[in-house]
Amino acid sequence: MGAQVLAFGDGSSEGDPKRRDLLGGKGAGLAEMARLGLPVPPGFTITTEVCTRFQGEGALPEDVKADVRAAVAKLEQSLGRTFGGENPLLVSVRSGARASMPGMMDTILNLGLTRAGVTALAGTTGNARFAWDSYRRFLAMQGSVALGVDKHHFDDALEGVRLKAARTKGLDVTRFNSEELRRAMPDSELTAEVLEEAAVAFEGVIAKHTGHPFPQDPWEQLWAAISAVFRSWNNPRAITYRRMHEIPDSWGTACNVQAMVFGNLGATSGTGVAFTRNPSTGENALYGEWLPNAQGEDVVAGIRTPLPISKTEKSKGTSLEESSPAVFAEFVSVARRLEGHFRDLQDIEFTIQEGRLFMLQCRSGKRTAKAAVRIAVELVREGILTKHEALQRVEAKSLDQLLHPTLDPDAPKELVARGLPASPGAASGQVVFDADEAERKAMAGLPVLLVRTETSPEDIHGMKAARGILTARGGMTSHAAVVARGMGKPCVAGTSAIHVDERAGQLTISVASESGQNKIVTVKRGEVLTIDGGAGAVYLGGVPTVPAVASEEFLELMVWADEARKLKVRANADTPVDARVARSFGAEGIGLCRTEHMFFDDERIAAVREMILAEEKPARERALAKLLPQPRGDFIGIFREMNGLPVTIRLLDPPLHEFLPDKDSQLEALAATMKVPLARLKSRVRELHEFNPMLGHRGCRLAITYPEIYAMQVRAILEAAVHVQREGVSVQPEIMIPLAIAKAELDRMKVIVDEVAKSVFDAESVVVPYLFGTMIELPRAALRAHELAETAEFFSFGTNDLTQATLGLSRDDAGRFLPAYVEQGILEKDPFVSIDVDGVGELVREGQARGRKTRPLLKVGVCGEHGGDPSSVRFFHQAGLDYVSCSPFRVAIARLAAAQAALEGPVASTA
């Protein structure tokens, strides 16, 4: 056998478990478990390299087929069964990429089964029901996945058979819908005869839709299944998932072919999924679900609501722990061993065949951010991980979830249903039943809640668009729950009181009332529900929220992060309230305090407009004088909150026309209020109109024309600084000039600042040290940074504007084409979300290097959206910046991302 097909089982594996790139995650887990001597059904992994060959050659290469034939022969020998023979060897065929892609790839079970095999299987197992059940499952999976027959044809055929069986049983089926029929006549009550009938119907479906009878040659089945696995790497769901999770298209998937074990061999059989710790809360307790007499797909797909593995108050003997204590004990021991071996939370799939435990998969388990933090910190406490390892176990971006507000406990709310707490966080939104609609409405800016009986991979784009997900069926490991946790979206799953009627565009909730009689609440599409994904609760209407409270583990992890990181983290905050929130999240200063909002305020805008309409400097100065007191008050509040920390204040940036209305009716009203002739007002608006305001008369260009505006702002800042310094506050104002392109601009601005400072300090007989600096937000500023640094004492890269100018992309206008650029891979990522390292990044690196060539101790930071994006933070760390500044809610993300960047050590430039 060549290196393309690698066997595992019986205590050994040909593949190296460390080669996840070759074996995929599932294959590596199976190889590792086999080497550990755990009960793994034998099988083999076809490597990811074959996937790449398959994509190139468009078919399974003949040499690979030969290797597979040899591997199957070895399996036959080891198990004493024959592929397609009397004592048939059945296999599962599953995908398994390097990165976990749950629900993304297709799986086929019971492959190798034929009409003849069913008869043989019924004979060897003495269980005809099992044999037909296995065959009809295989037909549906192979038919839909490998042969391209639409899945609903099999559902329809099964419903027909079920209906007949129900009538035979004497049920009055006339008033049942599909769901009610399934409840009345569940799969478990379908007899061998009924299942045989279903299998025959499925064969008919396949023959009708493919034009060929279902192949009775197991090799033909196998080649089709393996090809389907490799083909599925490029199905739209997989591509969407990869894009969402930044998985390269080039990796490919491996294909695992493994001897079947059967969880559907009766009451002593079953199948389950478990986590070694609670993936939602992180609690250190085995956490899982199982279904007796079922195959694995039943659990994951959420068709039946599964039972707990461990005994609980409510389990009433249904748990694995109660029903099969010996198997449970063995499973607990295996789970402990796996967690210890991999030093991380494990997500384990298992099957029990007639009382015997088999391990089908183990992998690092997906978890909520809350769980990730708790598990990482507890693993350190347990001595399993180092602090540095723990820091790298938590995805920085995921901390966003912890900062999601939760429901206001004191707000009135009407609980209408309870489901499983599948993914934490609270969300309110308009109910939609369709993923496309969710996406449409979300793009229009509406908050939506996606409500589905159960979700499927086809729903991913809608889940991404929704604020939260609510399902009627499925457990904690259902598709909805797993994907929602991955996305950090609130999710309540398995809410059985809910009935979704998509066609009618509504859902009904059966709510227990005081009278004991259930009442039915109807919620139409577009009406609002609220879910609490941490509590599994569903409320009618919208419910107000409160900010998140940080856990003890979170705080501890943040302390470690702060010890590890080199980058300082500041926040962007414009008001005293923002400043307080920022400080509570650990911000080490304010990196960007915008001042324009101080002009937009309802009370102040009149004076601003008076200033704009003034034709001479003295009139402008009079108007500005009116504007002075309120900003000063704002700065006093901000300085108090940031006692002991630096506060960078950017002077006025937007063009003046932003302060004037543009509609005729508004102008008329304004002219009347201001007692200014309408014609003059209109002429001033016309005068100020700009074709490209982003590249217009804004930033310090305003102050070249109207120095008095900046003079007023500097006065407000420094008078506030003097005021709080008298109170004993340690104040560190940093005055920042926007949109500079030349040293001469800064020289002129510095004269304004220094003159005002002298005047304020002389008048108050006190001095407050302050810094004078500039934003670097245009390419020329980065290129001439060595000159700007002669005057500027600090730089702050305004990477939003720098991105706009460097790429020639207006953020306001790019919506029509930028998404296509990212989807088509023309740009790797949205450059406004994650910094364009190759283009903008070079200017950042050059800017800081040139600036520091002139002024070695130049303070250099970043403000803007990128400051809260982990991969951008990593870049800023590598580029040698002093700090990032981001929105208060992303400070924790930035702190962790900065620590992770520092622990990675120096990384070669990507240029």
Added chain:
Amino acid sequence: MGAQVLAFGDGSSEGDPKRRDLLGGKGAGLAEMARLGLPVPPGFTITTEVCTRFQGEGALPEDVKADVRAAVAKLEQSLGRTFGGENPLLVSVRSGARASMPGMMDTILNLGLTRAGVTALAGTTGNARFAWDSYRRFLAMQGSVALGVDKHHFDDALEGVRLKAARTKGLDVTRFNSEELRRAMPDSELTAEVLEEAAVAFEGVIAKHTGHPFPQDPWEQLWAAISAVFRSWNNPRAITYRRMHEIPDSWGTACNVQAMVFGNLGATSGTGVAFTRNPSTGENALYGEWLPNAQGEDVVAGIRTPLPISKTEKSKGTSLEESSPAVFAEFVSVARRLEGHFRDLQDIEFTIQEGRLFMLQCRSGKRTAKAAVRIAVELVREGILTKHEALQRVEAKSLDQLLHPTLDPDAPKELVARGLPASPGAASGQVVFDADEAERKAMAGLPVLLVRTETSPEDIHGMKAARGILTARGGMTSHAAVVARGMGKPCVAGTSAIHVDERAGQLTISVASESGQNKIVTVKRGEVLTIDGGAGAVYLGGVPTVPAVASEEFLELMVWADEARKLKVRANADTPVDARVARSFGAEGIGLCRTEHMFFDDERIAAVREMILAEEKPARERALAKLLPQPRGDFIGIFREMNGLPVTIRLLDPPLHEFLPDKDSQLEALAATMKVPLARLKSRVRELHEFNPMLGHRGCRLAITYPEIYAMQVRAILEAAVHVQREGVSVQPEIMIPLAIAKAELDRMKVIVDEVAKSVFDAESVVVPYLFGTMIELPRAALRAHELAETAEFFSFGTNDLTQATLGLSRDDAGRFLPAYVEQGILEKDPFVSIDVDGVGELVREGQARGRKTRPLLKVGVCGEHGGDPSSVRFFHQAGLDYVSCSPFRVAIARLAAAQAALEGPVASTA
């Protein structure tokens, strides 16, 4: 004496004439002439370094004063006169910067004169009139220049004295305005008594306005005059002139103090200005003017219309040649010697004192472009210059003048006046009488003609703004004539038939009519006149023009330029007509053929709009198919014109909304024409609206969304290429993609281009080689040039857009603040006129270097306004580009500038 004050005269000079940086132009000329043994009145030069000290210290340093005292003492000794003594030494005090700044700096004559001195002078010369005339001139100059008294106070006082004298003479003065009074009672008729009266009145004016009697201490006079010279370096006129001519503020001016010689000592005295060749045509003939019995300022200021130096048909004995043949012969010999010595056209000032010739100044003479070309070429023919020297003698920018259209000889035109042909070229414009108004109207886009009795340095901004200048007084060397030639503006000077009445807002022209009776034509402010500066003619109304015809010397110089240069020069041309013009100017290809005009055409825009409104690709393709034939026809025409030369065609660049109207009324009309619901049209317009169209959905971003647009354009180009190739035309199409930022964009575009090419060539069974390239017009494109060059076969830097993005400056919006940036020196030059070498230039250098690292033979050019700007061309040469492309009319400029850049040799980077 230290090195700060350097004496000259008597056949030697202390200063090195080569040190123009120290001595200034005038000082260096005097030093050189003294060393040549020419008759130069002795004196000394205070160096430019003292000017720098003066600006720093704010006053004349004491050590400099000591040096000056010593130099004056030496003068006293040499001339046997005493400064402020009985036989008074009088001096002139003049500025003299390194670069010639005519009329910019202030001059004082007759300094050292006092009441006592006047009496003494009258005695020694026996000429009281001369003594008082000298004193009153000195008082007016010293008063206005050194003591800050407004000049018009002296004019008013003189007018009062003149009025009285006229009355005394028995003239009826009641109906005279000032001008008429001056004609009736010219300076030459003012007697000693009248001039004494004027001097007394001037002393009164000075006492009144300074609060002190006029100083009778010559040293006090001298310190004030020298300080005034140094101070005048920073007067607004000087600053404006330096900005216009790119003279660094740091150079400073020297100050020349020289013993007076007197042209106003009677009939055998006089003063004049001459050029060794004709500065307007370049003709090799001594060319100059003189005034008998006058001081130099009278000639330059244009107060009296001067007489020719050489005998002409009309000179009727008034020429110097006729009236003083010996002096004339001496002067001719001196002029020849100076031209031979300096190997260039000399501009010479001289004074004749009682039959004795004195040289006061010599310098390289300002000349028209036409003269510069002819003189340079003839000096080569005369064996005086090499071809390479000749190329460097013509300012490239000035060639613009040669390309100015002249009046259509066949057009009907009404000649109303004749003046001096002071500066060539034809111009029509609205008459304005005021420099400020000229500037205002020109900024509003109106063509204006500045009409003045005579111009003064205060008018420079108006002259700059005007299309042409017309004056009633002054000769070929008057302020108006000199400045207009420097600016390359048409000028007719000394048009004596014109009378300007500024207050009435009109001019009157006395036109000879058939009846012999002159008729008066009145032209009001805002009405149109046309001047022909080459002919000295003034026409009523507008007159059509025809393109310039190149002279034989021009064509020869261009041949030398083409031999010397390395850069190729192409033109920007969008139509076959443009292409023909470009080729006639020597363009070596088309560097930018824009295609949007092919969409804006009245006939085609309907199909363009249909395309924009189409909702599906097939409908768009149907509309585009209608657009195909006409562009194809355009390309056929262009390819034929450019037979054998490359043609770079840029695919569609502007955003689609530019093709739709935006006013409601226009939209209603369009909806009716197109039979489209108005609501749909409006909604599409809203959809397409952009906040910053410059950074929006344009360039190749359009083709990422709508590839069919580029496909149509490429089809039109290549079908045209196939067509003309069949005709035997050698066609070299270069298809250029605008606004790329990533290689992936180019890859997608190349697929479109290559697919269309294959389809066209297959259908026609013929192949036309073509190149695929990209514009580099965004910073990211320059930074990722090494990647873009993997796909692009050529680059063309779009420096207009690159400047906009790099500096964050919208060309459309910068008008409100960019002029202030240039005026205040924040940016050295308007970056849209002359490339910002420090910022944009670095991206150009890097872009070409990175591109060629990937593809060593990458063709790299520039298209855009900078391609026709000489200092930008120099930069592009240094940056190693292959070609520049500019507007057809600037091709000659670019050819010469490229030659000059090549002759300069490699220049160190300015970064």
